[in-house]
Amino acid sequence: MSIEKSNILIVDDNEDHQILMKEALMQSVQEANIVFAGTGQECLLLLSKGKYDTVIIDFSLSDMNGLEVLRSMHCKKYNIPVVMVTAFGDENVAVEAMKLGVFDYVVKSEDYLQRLSVIVHRAIQEPKLKKEKEKVENDLRMSELKYKTLIDNMIDVVFTTDKELKIISINLAGQRVFEYSCEAIKGLNFYDLIYEADREKIIDCIKGSFAGNRELLEGFEFRIMTGNGRVKDVQLNANVGYDSSGNVTGFEGVVRDITGRKEFEQKLFQIDKLNALGLQSSGVAHEFNNILGIILGYLEIVKQDLGDVSEKVLDALKVIEKAARDGSEIVDKIQQFSRIKKEHEKEEKLIDLIDVVNDALEFTMPRWKTEAQSKGIEYEIIKNNFTSSKYRTRCNPSELREVIINIVNNSIDAMPNGGKIETSIKTDENNAIITIKDNGIGIKDDIKDKIFDPFFSTKGVKRSGLGMSLSYSIIARHDGEILVDSYVGEGTTILLKIPLFDAEIEQSDAEETRVVDAHNANILVIEDEEVILDMMKILRSQEGIMYLYHRIQVLVSRCMKIIYTILFYGPGNAKAKCSDQGC
Structure with a gap:
């Protein structure tokens, strides 16, 4: 037992007793500073001038007891342990x-000096231990307060349950997510919060985990029924405690609201499904256009050759023509749904590409920030050359945002453990170039040529495989170009080239007038349906070149829409190549 630098005051009017007590204390209390006082007054004077760890007072003193x-000492509020000796x-x-x-009371006997040493040592230690205990308890309270905050x-939602999964404690987020008060939710069984349709399946999964003594339950997604009767989607991650026999002792869980x-x-x-339906409908529109073109064309030929016929026949022909034109309108609606026609031009606006890219990054933030951070994954988003407003173009902003969102999502998928996505904008002659670069797994050489094919995907059946094909279609409709540069293990760079807005060019285009020389028209008809070509020959032989020109304006316009349908599937199509050559 040793105490460093302990100050001890011995109050005794007998010098021999003072020396005996000092010698006894020095053996047990090393490095002690021992001071003597012969009277009560001297004791009080010394206490007023110095600080002492303990005081030993003899009961019988010359001036007072x-x-x-x-x-x-009590009146002067000296809070010092006192050992009285008598x-x-x-x-x-x-x-x-x-x-x-008084701390303790000692009667002078044969072994009182030994007992006195032990008592003094305890009198010195206990206040220090008490202070240390108070400090530890205070630190613990502060730590608990910080943890609770x-x-x-x-x-x-952070909660704990007993072995039966009855909720014992829950944080304030429980009120917001479960829509119960903290008092009301305590004591509820966690199983009762699960939406009835999901309850049996989730309970089986949790109990199966208990049976296998799994300590961690991760990524359990299901629905809950809140106190207000609302259904929410949540994700559960939990830690399960077991005793030595493998029985569940408790449950500590975190519930995240993933409804949004x-x-x-x-x-x-839904967008993917509609886009897929749009692609399918484009093929249907193609076939119907051919059929309706033939019907309307030959109907016109029949009407020219009939001459004088009864009203009943003419009415019948009118009914056929009306039905065919109604069918044409239906096909037109299908084409609008599949976005083959350039109806998007009506929705085009003069926009700044920086705003479009910023919006797209904001729309994808749930994936590269919120959802990623919940899994301990970090994505770094870098934006270069985003201080200028010169990157202006005329386009449909929602469609262009869709393209950038598709590319950013692909970059995130290519970096499952986190990484860097770098975006930049620059100009190249008459084009703005948006660059989106990641350091993901890259694209294999044998599939680079397939990434723009509809329904092609490397991500399994959960993905539609339409993202890049739609992106290609959108950029093509805006007279732009999409380029891919990728290396396995190094990453992928996507370049989007979009024409810059030129007010002078647009004004000159708007003011330009075209005059068609009706007497010197050269017309090249491209059609894979032999029946329609025969129909064109018949019309030419009957009415001449002007009549043919007029009918081509009415009927062949639909053929051009069909050609544009082919363009939708990419530049590899033969008819698209014909169109690119001005056919």
């Missing part, structure tokens, strides 16, 4: 001393 010294044992004195707050301020994410995913899924 030990109890009087204690009373004076030559005779008096129960009343001992009781009175204890009332005045952190937990209560989390956006996720699910709604966003559902919207994307």
Whole structure:
């Protein structure tokens, strides 16, 4: 037992007793500074001038007794452990001393010096231990307060349950997500919060995990029924405690509200389905256009050759023509749905490409920030050359945003463990070039030529494989170009070239008038349907070149729409090549 630099005051009017007590204390309390006082007054004077860890007071002093010294110390509020020593044992004195707050009471006997050393050592140690304990307890309270504040301020629900999964504690987020008060939710069974349609499946999964003594339950997604009767999508991650026999002792879980994410995913899924339907409908429109073109063309020939016929026949022909034209309108609607026609030009606006890219990055933020951080994944988004407003073009902003969103999502998929996505904008003659670069897994050489094919995907059946084909179609409709540069293991760079807006060019185009020389028209008809070509020959032989020109304006316009349908599937199509050559 040793105490460093302990100050001890011995109050005794007998110098021999002072020396004996000092020698006994020095053996147990090393590095002690021992001071003597012969009277009660001297003791009080020394206490007023210095600080002492403990005081040893003999009951019998020349000027006052030990109890009087204690009373004076009590009045002066000296909070110092006092050990009273007396030559005779008096129960009343001992009781009175204890009332005045004495630390201990020692009767001088044969072994009193040994007992005194132990008591003094304890008198010195206990206040220090008490202070250390108070400090530890205070630090613990502060730590608990910080932890509780952190937990209560989390956006996720943090809760604990007993072995039966009855909720014991829950943070403030529980009120927002479960829509119960904290008092009301405590005592509820966690199973009861699960939406009824999902309950049996999730309970089986959780109990199956218990049976396998799984300590971590990760990524359990299901629906809950809130206290207000609303259905929400949540994700559960939990830690399970077991005893030595493998029985569940408790459950600590985190529940995240993923309702917004699910709604966003559902919207994307619906967009993919509609886009797929649009691609399919474009093929149907192609076939119907051919059939309707033949019907209307030959109907015109029949009407020219009939001469005088009854009203009944003419009415019948009118009905056929009306039905055919109604069918043409239906096909026209299908083409609008599939976005083959350039109806998007009506929705074009003069925009700044920087705003479009910023909007697209903001729309994808749930994936590269919120969702990624919840999984401990970090994505770095870098934007270069985003301080200028000279990158202006005329386009449909929603379609262009869709292209950039598709590319950013592909970059995120290519970096499952996190990475860097770098975006930049620059000009190249009459074009603005948007560059989106990642350091992901890259694209294999054997599939680079397939990435723009409809329904091609390397991500499994959960993805439609339409993102890049739609992106290609959108950029093509805006007279732009999409380029891919990728290396396996190094990353992928996508370049989007879009024509810059030129007010002078647009004005001159608007003011330009075209005059068609009706007497010197050279017409080249390209059609893969032999029946329609025969029909064109018949019309030419009957009415001449002007009549043919007029009918081509009416009927062949639909053929051009069909050719544009082919363009929708990419530049590899033969008819598209014909169109590029001005056919």
